[in-house]
Amino acid sequence: MIRLHSVSKVYPAGARPALDDVSFDIDKGEFVFLIGQSGSGKTTVLRLLLREEVSDAGIVTVNGKNLNRLARRKVPDLRRKIGCVFQDFRLLPKKTVYENVAFALEVINKSPKAIKRTVPEVLDLVGLQGKAQRLPNELSGGEQQRVAIARAFVNRPLVLLADEPTGNLDPDTSQGIMSLLERINRTGTTVVMATHDNNIVDAMRRRVIELEFGKVIRDQSRGVYGVGR
């Protein structure tokens, strides 16, 4: 589903490469943690997968497409296959929960009928039944992240990328968000999550890819946060 082959990335203003000869494969349906200190390159990996950045060397492949060669007009198609969740939720503040999720379908021209059917289904899935008419600022952080996940997942993407999704949440709330991501993963969606949260990584025992100064220093199935360095 995802392949990085000898990928390097140097930002124009960057003193050293953000990624330096990084290679790994992620199969369809895997759940992978990307860990590493601040600045180790985790977000850069996610940005390459979304084609927000292009690698300087090596090949990035998503769903069989070489992103280095992907025409600009094909980028929206790629992004439709990838849902994204961030630490800071990024909801539209003046839209309700329902509208935030519906908007993700409106922009890809889904019919009003399909939207009416799908949005309540996905709000149910994330445990927000009954909160559809709330505004984001009327929700807790955990609930806001559930809306963000609903929005990312409503289009049934092949891949869900999550950049520190629990970074602003307390441990209990984080646990709930992780259960939800696991559920989404069980539907067959590949999940790649960048995180600093050692408790979560240790509890989940999923594949761990660790970066340090832009290099992969560990790639372990059923890994924990701090072992194997």
Ligand SMILES: Nc1ncnc2c1ncn2[C@@H]1O[C@H](COP(=O)(O)OP(=O)(O)OP(=O)(O)O)[C@@H](O)[C@H]1O
């Ligand atoms: N737009 C940019 N221009 C210049 N350098 C950048 C840019 N974005 C990131 N970098 C640098 O690239 C390196 C990798 O950054 P990246 O954001 O991928 O790390 P990260 O592991 O996600 O960090 P964090 O955990 O803090 O989010 C860092 O040295 C960072 O300073």
